[in-house]
Amino acid sequence: GAVVSQHPSRVICKSGTSVKIECRSLDFQATTMFWYRQFPKQSLMLMATSNEGSKATYEQGVEKDKFLINHASLTLSTLTVTSAHPEDSSFYICSARLTGGGEKLFFGSGTQLSVL
Amino acid sequence: DAKTTQPPSMDCAEGRAANLPCNHSTISGNEYVYWYRQIHSQGPQYIIHGLKNNETNEMASLIITEDRKSSTLILPHATLRDTAVYYCIVRVWGSQGNLIFGKGTKLSVKP
Numbered sequence: 246g247a248v249v250s251q252h253p254s255r256v257i258c259k260s261g262t263s264v265k266i267e268c269r270s271l272d273f274q275a276t277t278m279f280w281y282r283q284f285p286k287q288s289l290m291l292m293a294t295s296n297e298g299s300k301a302t303y304e305q306g307v308e309k310d311k312f313l314i315n316h317a318s319l320t321l322s323t324l325t326v327t328s329a330h331p332e333d334s335s336f337y338i339c340s341a342r343l344t345g346g347g348e349k350l351f352f353g354s355g356t357q358l359s360v361l
Numbered sequence: 362d363a364k365t366t367q368p369p370s371m372d373c374a375e376g377r378a379a380n381l382p383c384n385h386s387t388i389s390g391n392e393y394v395y396w397y398r399q400i401h402s403q404g405p406q407y408i409i410h411g412l413k414n415n416e417t418n419e420m421a422s423l424i425i426t427e428d429r430k431s432s433t434l435i436l437p438h439a440t441l442r443d444t445a446v447y448y449c450i451v452r453v454w455g456s457q458g459n460l461i462f463g464k465g466t467k468l469s470v471k472p
Contacts, residue, residue, distance in 0.1 A: 279459045288464050289399075289405070291459045294459060336402070338404045338405070339404075340405075340460075351407070352404030352405045354403055355402065355404045357402065
């Protein structure tokens with residue numbers, strides 16, 4: 246099946262620093278990628294939809310200036326958490342839609358962000 | 362998208378079949394039933410999907426009732442590695458949007 250690589254898997258940073266998370270579709274092109282956030286014992290919540298070559302669409306309540314998304318190519322989307330604070334500590338997961346693959350989404354392995 | 366209802370948790374003995382139910386009584390004619398699972402600290406994994414016929418693949422079987430108001434995911438021989446949260450999602454094929462995850466069913470496979 247299609248593979249989505251997400252890096253890093255775990256990051257610990259100090260409050261106020263920025264963290265970049267990469268999401269790559271390894272063997273397919275993805276015009277659309279999604280970024281989710283998951284707090285402990287909760288379900289995945291969509292943060293934003295990333296479209297190649299255009300601005301991302303953010304869900305209500307998600308600050309676009311804090312969570313910068315860049316989808317510069319058909320195989321790479323990045324999420325940058327700017328000026329991270331402890332409340333941003335969470336599990337971040339990306340997913341990619343296989344173009345022409347219908348509703349199947351392929352997910353990265355997730356990034357556990359811990360802000361001290 | 363139609364709403365789904367799943368039990369919050371289930372236990373299953375290793376080697377036995379795990380049957381995970383899902384209710385989707387408001388499903389419309391063009392909506393498919395999808396199942397994903399999420400093993401702890403990993404991203405979700407696609408399992409199977411179907412419209413109205415029963416489906417089987419190397420991971421699981423999906424049984425959809427004739428009226429399509431409910432379905433059951435069957436893991437025929439559960440292993441400890443099948444311990445995960447299982448999500449039942451109803452969605453129109455090709456609708457381009459994201460998947461909306463409910464709370465799912467936490468399946469615990471016990472030795």
